[in-house]
Amino acid sequence: MSEQDHSQGGAAFGxxxxxxxxxxxxxxxxLRELEVAERLSLSRTPVREALRRLEAENIIEHRPRIGAVxxxxxxxxxxxxxxxxxxxxxTAAEMAAKHAAVAEVENLAGLNxxxxxAGDSPPRAAALNQQFHRAIYLAARNRFLxxxxxxxxNALLLLGPTTLADAERIATVxxxxxxILEAIGAGDGPRAGDAAATHLETSLRYxxxxxxx
Numbered sequence: 001m002s003e004q005d006h007s008q009g010g011a012a013f014g015x016x017x018x019x020x021x022x023x024x025x026x027x028x029x030x031l032r033e034l035e036v037a038e039r040l041s042l043s044r045t046p047v048r049e050a051l052r053r054l055e056a057e058n059i060i061e062h063r064p065r066i067g068a069v070x071x072x073x074x075x076x077x078x079x080x081x082x083x084x085x086x087x088x089x090x091t092a093a094e095m096a097a098k099h100a101a102v103a104e105v106e107n108l109a110g111l112n113x114x115x116x117x118a119g120d121s122p123p124r125a126a127a128l129n130q131q132f133h134r135a136i137y138l139a140a141r142n143r144f145l146x147x148x149x150x151x152x153x154n155a156l157l158l159l160g161p162t163t164l165a166d167a168e169r170i171a172t173v174x175x176x177x178x179x180i181l182e183a184i185g186a187g188d189g190p191r192a193g194d195a196a197a198t199h200l201e202t203s204l205r206y207x208x209x210x211x212x213x
Contacts, residue, residue, distance in 0.1 A: 008042060009049030015040050016050050020059070020070065020157050023123070027072040027160045031060060057154050075160050075211055081155050082204040086197055088149055093180055093196035094189040095140035104139045105185045108132060114180060116174035119167030125160035127200070132177055133186070136196075163206040176202065 016036065031054075037047040051068050052058045060068045061117050073081065096104075115128040137149050164170050176199040183192035 008046035009053070010038075012040060012042050012046040012050035013198045015052050016054065017157070023161055025070055027070050029070050029159050030066060031068040031070065033068075059154055059157060071158050072074055072160075073155075075145070075208065078159075078207055078211070079204070081152075082157075082200060082207070085156075086150065086200040088145065088152070089136075089196045090193040090201055091148070092137045092140045092145060093184060093192035095142055095145065096136050097187050097189040097192040099141040100139035100184055104135065105181065108135050108139070108177075108181050108184070111135060112177045115177065116171065121172050122162055122164050122166070125164040125170045126175075129162075129164060129173060136180070136184070159207065160208075160210075163203060163210065169206070172202065173199075 016025070016031075025031065031051060033047055033051065036051075037044045040047065049186040051060065052190055055062065055068070059071060061071050062070050075147075111128055111132045115125055115132065116127040118128060137146050140146070164173060176195065180192055180199060183189075183195050
């Protein structure tokens with residue numbers, strides 16, 4: 001494969017990841033090589049490379065007589081993922097309470113205010129929610145914690161559609177974010193960690209409820 005093909009394969013991988021994150025492709029969806037190539041305006045060779053990489057990173061799986069399919073997490077995997085998220089998010093909030101600059105706290109407050117006002121747009125609320133949590137990790141000032149969070153990103157893509165599906169749920173998230181933010185701003189690590197844990201436990205309950213519907 002030429003250097004150009006490798007470059008296009010990397011581009012195809014990035015664009016496919018972005019499409020999955022945006023919900024254009026969801027867990028359980030089949031990824032047909034030709035359809036993906038046409039959608040991304042690429043030849044089939046780099047798309048094939050991107051699909052191989054997605055499989056290597058455990059985002060897709062090959063099923064007999066079906067082909068490449070985006071993995072769907074089982075209930076056990078979902079609970080295990082949230083157990084690890086809770087550990088990381090609690091730690092990030094605790095460390096952010098120690099290290100966050102005033103400007104970072106103000107940025108978090110701005111993001112949460114925008115999220116709270118996004119009740120009629122679940123996709124925008126979901127994007128702001130991701131930015132809010134990413135900002136907490138950055139404020140924690142620990143590169144190893146940040147690396148651990150990034151390593152979990154692929155699994156988070158397999159959660160499927162956002163639980164921020166209506167104004168009531170978005171309002172709940174904004175309130176819980178405000179509790180985390182208040183503790184971070186006060187420099188209260190234990191309270192920030194507890195608020196983050198409560199937030200993740202609520203999110204897990206919504207995810208488990210969605211599995212039953």
